[in-house]
Amino acid sequence: MNVSTVWAAVATLHPGGIDHRIRAALDAGATTAQAHETLVVVSGLGVHTLTEGSRRLATILRQRGDLNEPLDAERTALRERLPGLDPYWAEFEREVPGFLDALLRMSPEAYEAFFAYCALPWRTRQARAVVKELISMASDATPARRYVPRLRLHLANAVRLGAGRKAVLHALDIAAAAPPHPGVPAHRH
Numbered sequence: 001m002n003v004s005t006v007w008a009a010v011a012t013l014h015p016g017g018i019d020h021r022i023r024a025a026l027d028a029g030a031t032t033a034q035a036h037e038t039l040v041v042v043s044g045l046g047v048h049t050l051t052e053g054s055r056r057l058a059t060i061l062r063q064r065g066d067l068n069e070p071l072d073a074e075r076t077a078l079r080e081r082l083p084g085l086d087p088y089w090a091e092f093e094r095e096v097p098g099f100l101d102a103l104l105r106m107s108p109e110a111y112e113a114f115f116a117y118c119a120l121p122w123r124t125r126q127a128r129a130v131v132k133e134l135i136s137m138a139s140d141a142t143p144a145r146r147y148v149p150r151l152r153l154h155l156a157n158a159v160r161l162g163a164g165r166k167a168v169l170h171a172l173d174i175a176a177a178a179p180p181h182p183g184v185p186a187h188r189h
Contacts, residue, residue, distance in 0.1 A: 005038045005135055010046040011144035012178045015185075037126040038135055044118045045139045048147050050110070051099050058102030067105055075104050075111075082115040091156065095149040133158035134171040141175035 005025075007017035025035050061067040071079065083089035083100065093100060104111045121132060137154035140147040158168060 005042050006138045006142055006175055006178045008039055009042050009139040009142060009145065009178070011139075011142055011181060013181050013184060014179050015182075017179065031126065033124070033126040037121050037124055038132070040124075041121045041127075041132045041135050042139050044121070045136060045147075045150070047114065047118065048145075048150065050103070050114070051096055051150075054102045054106065055096070055099045058098060058105065067102075071105070075108055078108055078111055079104055082112065088157070091153055095153045128161075130158055130161035130163050130167075133161060134163055134167060137168070138171040138175040138178075141172055142178040143176065144178070144180055 005018075005021065006012060007014045007021050022035055025038075026032075058067055079100075089100070100111070103114060121127075122129070127135075133154045137151055137158055139145065140151035140154060155168065158171075
């Protein structure tokens, strides 16, 4: 499967490029479910607004003396149930420190929704995990995005899942070629 879905990423969102790459993926043998799953992967990367914004809000609130209380029973149970001991979330915490705690403290509802949405393409398993990591890495590496914390996380995961140098460089070449966001015109009725 081609990692060209970066054209659908929020920082690129290029309608003509999306259409071209969807057709190319289907013509190359991708199933509808695989093509859609890659779009779900890329759409979940828009969560970086939430990631950075929540971490920064929590830092400011702590500096002001807020958000320092121990977690209540509901939040503690959510933390134990959702990320649990999954090593992915330990790596995530190293790259994006404080985000999960901040989100959990400020909005248990958003915390649950974050895990549900971001986990969706990992549950459906239409595309191989290494492909999803390369797509995520490429999306984070586009010129308009350059979200290094998650890029490093997805790169490490892709390598751990067996991506070789050639696959990583190909994904980065695709990212580098992503166009700037052209805007999406309104639909005419």
